[in-house]
Amino acid sequence: MTEKKPTPLLDNLEAGPWPSFVKELKKSAKSPMVQDLLGVLERSYEDKMGHWKHGGLVGVRGYGGGVIGRYNELAREFPDAAEFHTVRINQPAGWFYTSDVIRTLCDIWERHGSGLTNFHGATGDIIFLGARTSEIEAVFGELIEAGFDLGGSGSCLRTPSCCCGMARCEWACYDTMALTYDLTQTFQDELHRPSFPYKFKIKSSGCPNDCVAAIARADLSIIGTWRDDIQVDRTAVTQYAAGGQIDIAADVVARCPAGCMTWDGRSIGIDNESCVRCMHCINAMPKALAPGKDRGATVLVGGKATILGGALLSSVLVPFLRMEPPYDDLKELIRAIWDLWGDHGKNRERVGEFIQRIGLGNFLEQIGLDPQPEMVAQPRTNPYISYEPKEGRP
Amino acid sequence: MTEKKPTPLLDNLEAGPWPSFVKELKKSAKSPMVQDLLGVLERSYEDKMGHWKHGGLVGVRGYGGGVIGRYNELAREFPDAAEFHTVRINQPAGWFYTSDVIRTLCDIWERHGSGLTNFHGATGDIIFLGARTSEIEAVFGELIEAGFDLGGSGSCLRTPSCCCGMARCEWACYDTMALTYDLTQTFQDELHRPSFPYKFKIKSSGCPNDCVAAIARADLSIIGTWRDDIQVDRTAVTQYAAGGQIDIAADVVARCPAGCMTWDGRSIGIDNESCVRCMHCINAMPKALAPGKDRGATVLVGGKATILGGALLSSVLVPFLRMEPPYDDLKELIRAIWDLWGDHGKNRERVGEFIQRIGLGNFLEQIGLDPQPEMVAQPRTNPYISYEPKEGRP
Amino acid sequence: MCPAPAKRKTDIGAPHYDKFLPPIIKRNYGNWRHHELPRPGVVVHVAESGDKLYSVRAGSPRLLSIETLRLFAAIADEFSDGYLRFTSRNNVEFLLADPAKVDPLIARLKQEGYPVGGTGASITNIVHTQGWVHCNSAASDASGVVKSVMDELLPYFESMTLPARLRIAFACCLNMCGAVHCSDISILGMHRRPPKINHATLAKNCEIPTTIASCPTGAVRPATVDGKPSLEIIEEQCVLCGNCCAVCPSMSLNDPGDGISIWVGGKVSNARREPMFSKLAIPYLPNNPPRWPEVVSAVKNLVEVYAAHARRFERMGEWIERIGWPRFFKLTGIEFTKHHIDDFRHAGESFKRSVHLRRPPA
Amino acid sequence: MCPAPAKRKTDIGAPHYDKFLPPIIKRNYGNWRHHELPRPGVVVHVAESGDKLYSVRAGSPRLLSIETLRLFAAIADEFSDGYLRFTSRNNVEFLLADPAKVDPLIARLKQEGYPVGGTGASITNIVHTQGWVHCNSAASDASGVVKSVMDELLPYFESMTLPARLRIAFACCLNMCGAVHCSDISILGMHRRPPKINHATLAKNCEIPTTIASCPTGAVRPATVDGKPSLEIIEEQCVLCGNCCAVCPSMSLNDPGDGISIWVGGKVSNARREPMFSKLAIPYLPNNPPRWPEVVSAVKNLVEVYAAHARRFERMGEWIERIGWPRFFKLTGIEFTKHHIDDFRHAGESFKRSVHLRRPPA
C-alpha cells in the first residue's frame, strides 16, 4: 500500500445530505486496494479524466463470463489498485435478502476483495468491485458454498431480472420472480459460457408499468398484461369522487390515451375493446380499479441502448402469452431466437439489430411465428415489397 | 393509319356513369395517331402489359425540358402511334381559363397533334399527349404566339402550382396565385434548361388545409398560416350551437389536436398559445371562426415520392415568412438552396434526400439560416453529436 | 456583316391569371368571408361585399379530347360567361355569379355525362397517372382502373354523407406521380419480377456504370452475355424500384404478372392529425382488365367499412389510429401477412414498441 | 485407472428467493389488493387477507462498503425481522409487518444518514454507472455527479409534490449502462475528441481488421506509424461512439475536454404515453469536479420549470409534447443549436413534417 495521500476534492463530496460514496470508500479504506483507489480517483478529479485501462481476460475455470478484468494506468503510483476486477453474481429474483445472507456475502468479500460492492449493478447482479486475479477462484469457491453463482458478461446471457411482482404488488399479472428464478436456473450454461454473437438480457415486469425498465434495455422483455375487462369496484370509485384527492374527469378520463373512458360524475365507463391496457386509470385509482382476471404477458424483443446503430425499444413478438410453469412455450421461443441469431448474427450484433437487418417478417418465419398486426405500430409505408419469386409468376 | 381494329375490352369501359376515357379516345380517333393508340391500348388490355418504350431525347431548340419523348414497341403494327411525345405547358396559376383561351389551345393541338390532352398533369401542367417529333417546333411556336410556354421535365424546375387561394377562398393567408405567377416568370431559365441534380417542384397552398397537396410532393412547399389569434364571431358560434348541424363539443373541441379549446355550451375558448394552427375548428365552423390577421406562410423543404430512399413529407425550413411581392426573402432562399444542392447534390438526388445526407444542421449553416426548434418534431435522441473540432478542446 | 437574326421568342412563362378571372372574382379577390355547400358539387363563396360566387364542380376523366374541351368551353359560354377552371384534382368547375343558372347548368352537365359532386364529405375525383395509355413504366392501366372504381363509387361522388372527405389516388408504378403515398386509399401498380434485360441493345444504349450505380441495393452487376458487355440482376436483392430501368432503356419491369396493391390511411391536410403516409392494406391483386373486379371490390369494401365505423370528421387514417390496426384488419377481413411488415431502411421505426395493445388476441 | 476427480461444483444459479421472503409476503404472495402511500418513503400494501405490509424505502449511494451492508443488516434485524430488499433503482427497502416500527425505523435511517423517500410523485434515486471509479470508458464520474445533484434535489426525494414521478439517470459514456436513453432527465458523459491511439502497443494487443470493421462510419483506417502497422482515424468521420475502443485496448477516448450532456423527456412505463426516448436538451457542459455546478444547476432548472408548468400525472416528456419543443426551450432558457438536430441514420424521421406550429416566431 502506498502512503495515504490527501484527497481534498473527494473530501468535499463527504458533505451534503445525500449518502456519500466517498464515505463508503473511506469506510473500506482499511483495504489497501481501496486506499489506492481513493488516490486514483482523486487524480481523475484533478485532471478530469479516467485512468482505467481496457479490460483483460480474467475469469473462473470453466466459465467464460462473470468477471470483468480491470487494470489501472497509474499502477506504478498506486500498486494496490493495479488490478481491480469486478465479480458479477446472480442476485436472488426480486432482490430480496435476509440480514444473514447479506452478512455471509460481506464476509466472503472481506476475506477476498476490496470490500466494495454495488447493490446492485445496472443489469441487476450483485457486484463485488475490486478483486485481484489471484483471489478470483477463492471468491468463486466461497460463493458457490454460500449458494451463489456468477452472473454473465461478454457474449453471454446476463442474469435475468424482474420487478418484485406478486411478492408485493397487487398488479402483477404473472409471477415475475418465479419465472426469473426458473429462467436463471434453466439457462445456467448460456449464462456462464459465451456462445452468442453478443450479450442477451431478459427482464420481466408484472404489468405495463414496467418497474424493471425491461422495454428499454432487455433483448427479451416479458411484460404482464390482461385480456378481459378492467375490474371496477363501484363503491371505491364513489369514494374517490367524494374524497377529492383526484379529479376523475381531468386526471383520469382525460388522460386515458385510448380516449375510451367516460365519467358522468357518478360512474366510470370503460370501452375495454379500445383500452390499450396502459395502466394509467388503475395507477390513479388503485383501490377502485384493477387489471382483468384473464392474465398473461406480452413478450417483446430487441431492446437495447445506443451502441451501435442507435437505441431500440423492445417490440412486440407475442401479443399475449399465458405465463405458467414450466413456461415451455416461452423457453422454446427463446431457444428458437438463440438458434437463429446464433447462426446468423454478426459479431457484436444485438438481436434487435439482427431483426432489423434480416427483416422482422423473415425473422418470424424462421422462428416459426405467424405475423400479427399487433407486432407493428403500422403496416409498411414504402412499397418495396419483397414478393417471393413464386408470387411474381402470373 | 392502320385499319380500325376492334377493341372489345376497351369498349366495355364506355359503359357506366363515370365519364369514360375510352369515349375521349374515340372522340379523337379521327386522328390516325389516336386510332393506333386505341390498338396499342387494347393490346395492353389483352396481354396485361404496357408497350411503351423508355423515353428518347426530344425537344425544342434552346430548351432542355418540356417535352417527354415516348416511342412504342408495337410500331410495326401501329405505325401512327410509333411516336407519341408529351408536351408540358405552364398552366395559368390556379388553373383559371376563359372559353376563348381553351379554344385557342384546342386549335393549336388539332393542327399539330393527336388532340388528346390532360387537364392537367399531376404536377399541374397542361399536357398535350401525342406529338410527332416533326411537329414539336410548330406546337411550340404557336403556343408562344398564344402566350403560353413549356413546362419543366428532367432535371429542371417544374411549373410551380398552387391552390386557388384569394381568388375564391376565405382562408388564403397570402396570395398563392400572385406568388406562383411571379415565381414561374422569375425562374423561366431554371424551368427550361436542366441545371439541377434532379427535378425541383414548388407548390403553394394558402392555408394548412393544403389543397394542392404541397407537403407531400413539392421540394419547396409554401403553406399559408397566421401568428395571432383565431378570429371568433360570437354570434355565429351561437348560431352553430343552435343550428344543431354540428356538435361543438364532440366534433370541434374534442377533435382539436392541441386540446386547446373549451366549450361551456355558450362560448368557445381557444388557448391560442397552444393552438397548432391545424384549421380544423375553422373548417368545421367557417362562418364563426377564421384565421388570424397577422398572416404569412410556413416554408417547408424536401417533399417527394418514394423513389429512391423512400417518400418524404416536406419539413419546416422557415416557420413564418411574410409573403409580399417582390418576395425577395423567399427568392434569395430558393437561390441559396439551388446553389448548395447544385454544387453538392448527387445525380438524381432530390433536395430532401440531399438534406438528410449532409444533415439539416449543416444545410442550414450553408444556406445561412439559424436552427430553430420549430424545424424539428423533437431534438435528437441519439448521442452521436458531431462536435466541431474546436469544441473538443478543453 | 449579316443582319442579326430575329431574336427567337422564348421564356415567356404562363399567361397572367388575371386575364381569366371572372369579374366577380376580380372584385372580391382576397375578400371572401365564408362559404357554404348547399348541395353536392356546389360551393357558394360569400364575399365581404355580399357578392356570392357559385362554383359548380363536375367529374372529369382528365384524359380529355379537344372535342370535350370545346364542349366545356361552350357550356361555360352558356352558363358562366365563359369562365371555368380545373381543380387540383382535375375536376372541372364553372364559376357563376348568377344563382339562377346553377340548376340548369347541373342538368346540362349530367345530360352530357359529367356527374356533379366531389365537394365536402364525398369521394372526389381519383388523382391518377398515365398507365398503359402512355407510360413505359406502368404496371397497370390508370384510366381503366379509375373508371372501373368510379363507376362503382359514383354515389359517394354525388353525395356528402361520408364521415369526412375520402381521397383516392392511383399511380401505375412506384414513381407515384401524384400524392399516392398520402391518400385515404391509394391504388398502386406493382411490378413483381426483377427487370428483364435486352442484352442485344444494352451495350449500345445504356451507360453500364451509371446503371450499376443507380441500384439502391447493389443488385445490378456487370456481366458478359454472348460475348458482349451487359448487366445481370441478383434477383434476391432487387426491391423492384425501377430505378435501373429509368436510367437504362434496355431494361424493363413490365410483365404480365404485374398487378396492384392497395394502401390506406394517408392524408395531406394539416387538419387535426398531421399529414401522414398511406400504409399497406393489400399487397397484391391481379391486373384483370377491363374492369379489375378484385380491385373495385377491395376499394368498395374499404369505403363501406370506413363509412360504417368512422366518426364525423375522422379521415380514414384517423379512424384506423383510433381503433388500431389489428381491428382494421379484422373489420375489413384483410389478411395480415409478412409483406405488411416493413423491411426497408427505417423498418424498425414501424415496429410496435410498447404494450399498448387493444384486447390482445388469445 | 485414476479415480475420477471430484466434480467441481458449478452452475448452481441464484438461491431461491423463497428463502428471503418475510412470512407476511409468503402468506399473501399474489394476493395483494391495493396499496397506499401514507407518507414519502413508505408504501403500504394491503392484502386480500387484510394483512398490511409496510415497505420503508431509503436512499442508497449504491456503491456500498461491506460496513454499510452490515449496518443495513443490523437495522433489518432490529426493525424488520431481518428482511430487506433493494429496488430496481438501487434504493434499500425494509419490509415490516409491524406498523409501530415504521416511525422508529425512519428516525434511525435518517440518523445514520440515509434519507427516506423516493415513492410516488418524487425524484427517486438516480440510476447510474461506474464512472472514473471503475470504468475505462468513462467520460465523467458517475458517483460524483449523482451525489452533487442529489444533494441539491433531496427535497424532491423526501416529498411527493411533483406533477408526476421524475426519473433521473446517469451514464458515463454512450454505452449507457442503464436506462439513460429513456429517462425524464438523463445525464450523459460525452467524449468530444476522436480516439487517441497508442501506436507503440497497438500492433501487439489489437486486432487491426476487427478494429477497422468495428467503426460504424468507416473512420478507422490502416496506417503505418514509425514503420509499424497501426491505425489512424479520419477525424471528420468519427461520431465518438467508442466502439473501436471497446475492441482495441490501444485506443481511448478519454480526454480532459470530456464533459456532460443533458437529455429530457424519456420514459419507460406504458402509463398513458407509450415509452419514449430522451431527447437532447444541452449538448455539452464541462466536467467541473468535485461538484459539477453547471450540471447541478441545469438539472435543477429543468426540474423547477417542469414542476411549475406540468399538469398532474404528466411526465416530463408528456408535458413537453403538450407545450411543444419551442416553448420548452423558451421556458428553460436553453439555446437551440445545430447539435439538437439529429444527423444520424434516421435523422429525417425527426424533422417537423407538418405545419402544426404553435404561435410561430416572427
Ligand code: SRM
Ligand atoms: C457494471 C455495469 C454498470 C454499473 O455500474 O452497474 C456495466 C459496466 C460495463 N458495461 Fe454495461 N454495464 C452494466 C449494465 C449495462 C446496461 C443496463 C442493463 O443491463 O440493464 C446497458 C444498457 C442496456 C443494453 O444492454 O443495451 C449496458 C450497455 C453496455 C454496452 C452497450 C451495449 C449495446 O449493445 O448498446 C457496452 C459496450 C460493450 O458491451 O462493449 C457495455 C460495456 C460495459 C463495460 C464492460 C465496459 C467495457 O467495454 O469494458 C463496463 C464495465 C465497467 C467496469 O469496469 O466496472 N455496457 N450495460 C452494469 C452491469 C452490472 C450488472 O451486471 O448488474
Ligand code: SRM
Ligand atoms: C405526366 C405525369 C403523370 C400524369 O399522368 O400526370 C408524370 C409522368 C412521368 N413521370 Fe412523374 N409525372 C408527373 C408528376 C409526378 C409527380 C406529382 C407531382 O409532380 O406533383 C410525382 C411525385 C412527386 C415527386 O416529384 O416526388 C412524380 C414522380 C416521378 C418520379 C419519381 C421521382 C422521385 O424522386 O421520387 C419519376 C422517376 C424519374 O424522374 O425518373 C417520374 C417520372 C415520370 C416519367 C417521366 C417516366 C419516365 O421515367 O420516363 C413519366 C412520363 C409519362 C409519360 O410518358 O406520359 N415521376 N411525377 C406528371 C407530370 C405532369 C405535369 O407536368 O403536370
Ligand code: SRM
Ligand atoms: C378546389 C380545391 C382547390 C383548388 O385550387 O383546386 C379545393 C377547394 C376547397 N377546399 Fe380543399 N380543395 C381542393 C383540394 C384539396 C386537397 C388536395 C387533394 O385532395 O389532392 C386537400 C388535401 C387532402 C388530403 O388531406 O389528403 C384538401 C383539403 C381540404 C380540407 C381539409 C380536409 C380534412 O379534414 O382533412 C378542407 C377543409 C374542409 O373542407 O373542412 C378543404 C376545404 C376546401 C374549401 C372549402 C375551401 C374554401 O373555403 O374555398 C374549398 C371547397 C371544398 C370542397 O370541395 O368541399 N380542403 N383540398 C381542390 C378541389 C379538388 C377536387 O376537385 O376535389
Ligand code: SRM
Ligand atoms: C420498488 C419498485 C419495483 C422493484 O421491484 O424494485 C417499484 C414499485 C412500485 N411501482 Fe414502479 N417501482 C419501481 C421502479 C419503477 C420503474 C423503473 C425505473 O424507474 O427505472 C418504472 C418506470 C419508470 C419510467 O417510466 O421511466 C416504474 C413505473 C411505475 C409507474 C408508472 C408511472 C408513470 O406514470 O409513468 C407506477 C404507477 C404509479 O405509481 O402511478 C408504478 C407503481 C409502483 C407501485 C405503486 C406498484 C405497487 O403497487 O406496488 C410500487 C410503489 C411505487 C412507489 O415507489 O411509489 N411504477 N416503477 C421500483 C422502485 C424504484 C425506486 O427505488 O424508486
Ligand code: SF4
Ligand atoms: S411492474 Fe407492475 S407488477 Fe411489477 S412492481 Fe411495477 S406495478 Fe407492480
Ligand code: SF4
Ligand atoms: S388502462 Fe389506460 S387505456 Fe385502458 S382505460 Fe385505463 S387509462 Fe384508458
Ligand code: SF4
Ligand atoms: S389551401 Fe386553404 S386557402 Fe387554399 S383553397 Fe384550400 S382551404 Fe383555401
Ligand code: SF4
Ligand atoms: S386551429 Fe386546430 S389546433 Fe387551433 S384551436 Fe382550431 S382545432 Fe385546435
Ligand code: SF4
Ligand atoms: S406512376 Fe410510373 S408508370 Fe405511372 S406515369 Fe408515373 S412514371 Fe409512368
Ligand code: SF4
Ligand atoms: S429494380 Fe431497383 S432494386 Fe431492382 S435491380 Fe433495378 S435498381 Fe436495383
Ligand code: SF4
Ligand atoms: S456507461 Fe460507459 S463508462 Fe459508464 S460503466 Fe458503462 S461502459 Fe463504463
Ligand code: SF4
Ligand atoms: S469512436 Fe466510433 S466513430 Fe470514432 S473512430 Fe471509433 S468506432 Fe469510429
